[in-house]
Amino acid sequence: MSAFMEQRHLGRTGLRVSRIGLGTLTWGRDTDEHDAADLLKTFWEAGGTLVDTADVYGDGESEYLLGRLMEGLVPRRDLVISTKAGSVPDPDRRFDGSRAHLLSALDASLARLGTDHVDVWHLHAFDPHTPLEETLHALDVAVGSGRARYAGVSNFCGWQLAKAATWQLAAPGVRNRVASTQMEYSLLQRGVEREVLPAALDLGIGLLPSSPLGRGVLTGKYRKDATPMDSRGASDHLAPFVEPYLDDTAGHIVDAVATAADGLAVTPLQVALAWVRDRPGVVAPIIGPRNAQQLTAALSVETLSLPDEICRALDDVSAPVHRYPDHDWSTL
Secondary structure, three states: OOOOOOEEOOOOOOOOOOOOOEEEEEEOOOOHHHHHHHHHHHHHHOOOOOOOOOOOOOHHHHHHHHHHHHHHHOOOOHHHHEEEOOOOOOOOOOEOHHHHHHHHHHHHHHHHHHOEEEEEEEEEEEEEOOOOOHHHHHHHHHHHOEEEEEEEEEOOOOHHHHHHHHHOOOOOOOOOOOEEEEEOEEEEHHHHHOOOHHHHHHHHOOOEEEEOOOOOOOHHOOOOHHHOOOOOHHOOOOOOHHHHHHOHHHHHHHHHHHHHHHOOOOOOOHHHHHHHHHOOEEEOOOEOOOOHHHHHHHHHHOOOOOOOHHHHHHHHHHHHOOOOOOHHHHHO
């Protein structure tokens, strides 16, 4: 692995991050402190900087564990910490975008992380019950107070992203522009290409793809109806997360990825990750390996660039249906 992982700007900002990010969704729940330490150290030694978490991951344990590891294992100054707020464990209200909740949640995140600021603070999802200007004001307060260096959103559809970004741009110098958006994006899930990605490209917002390996399915481990016993597909609480990508349509795409990998003498994981990493508008896919061995395999993609003909073949086999009004009507 190279100790000089390529860095990319986060949207139209001066912040640079490693072009692969480390996700911590399972930390403090399925990933214990020993494995988390191995992951963070391996990532850091490979030149990785972007570490992504959220206040609800492991009911806060993910942030707490990351904070403990930054105390002595990896210097805080070497990492770009991204966390999220807005998701709440309330069956009647999944998201709370009120200024009161968000700023309290940020203070709690900082306490768990053991730091006085996060580098990027994301709204976890759109809250239809709170005026958007109130939600966005919380981002301005966070950045203005120094508790967050940059702000972004997550799981916003196209019109929500465009509305939020335009609102922030309407008062330059007063409101802080949206730097990034985090969305699921892979060869098995290209829905962001309809409206989210075109909006992000137009507005200068960096895309941070989550689940870039199709929730693990694009590694090829589930081919021929196989479900490895140590996989997330065999886990009681994560099997429903994986199951939607185990249908025949996904199977054809995985077969194409495996064929490409054989031709290039690399792994399906490397092909799938390189494809999404180098898509227009993408800053850094966020990967969630279970151990350092899986992480090392993923980071080996740093030296791989897919040939154009391979990219075109993968584009064709995984192409989503885009019709009116997603495409220019005059071309239809």
